[in-house]
Amino acid sequence: MENLTDTKTVLVTGGTKGIGKAIALEFLQLGYEVVINYSSDEETALATQSEFNMLGYCPVLICADVSDENQVREMFREFFSIYDRLDILVNNAGISLYEVIQDTSLDDWDRVFAVNVRGMFLCCREAADKMIGSGGGCIINISSVWGEVGASCEVAYSASKAAVIGFTKALSKELAPSNVRVNCVSPGIIDTSMNSRFTSEEIEDLISQVPLGRLGVGEDVAKACAYLAEASYVTGEVLPVGGGFAK
Ligand code: NAD
Secondary structure (H helix, E strand, C coil), X not given: CCCCCCCCEEEECCCCCHHHHHHHHHHHHCCCEEEEEECCCXXXXXXXXXXXXXXXXXXXXXXXXXXXXXXXXXXXXXXXXXXCCCCEEEECCCCCCCECHHHCCHHHHHHHHHHHHHHHHHHHHHHHHHHHHCCCEEEEEXXXXXXXXXXXXXXXXXXXXXXXXXXXXXXXXXXXXXCEEEEEXXXXXXXXXXXXXXXXXXXXXXXXXXXXXXXXXXXXXXXXHHHXXXXXXXXXXXXXXXXXXXX
């Protein structure tokens, strides 16, 4: 395939729905070449791709489970067979777990950390090598307000998102001399399928706790990612996008 060197590129993991889809669209609108990773739901991936095609954009889809080392390596190989630069990596892929600790099995715990933490590590490891080699880059990890303040019945998820913050801060220091910036976005309650378990009463109750008086939408998080992509003197930061929630 053609090597497109002049346009900036971005890889968004878990980017075919929810927040990731909004992030992919934001970067398409900004003129980036966008590669969207998905792990299993090909039907949704193809539907998202054709939705973007109808808007005049041509994102590339790559299938890989971010928790799998070989699949992540293969994803980056495929990426660099198309593009010879990676400007932005957005580690958005994530899973939640709503369970009291007594019901949390070791498998549940490990799966949450495998996707939310190991997946981010594996993608950052591949990206770091290439970004250092090309003189710089930007990594954006998607954490959560629960990683900052903790949520009842979401201990594994909250702990994994706290790990995302610690990882981001450490890696930002390690990669700063190589001109690679590493930040994270910490969304509050965003209206995606991740929150579909809430009843409408619970949603109303949550909204009443948000100073801006509404749930967030994917575009709110996407705008924060676009800001971090261009914020050349910002690294190691946690940018909350929660309408003032849990402050
Ligand atoms: P979502 O379930 O709609 O999207 C998650 C995406 O990650 C999906 O596309 C899913 O297929 C993908 N994914 C899951 N496991 C994967 C794997 N192993 N490999 C590759 N992709 C995988 O949920 P969302 O709300 O859009 O969440 C996106 C990110 O934002 C997640 O990291 C989530 O933890 C975080 N977040 C969400 C909220 C919220 O309120 N929705 C708040 C804070 C943080």
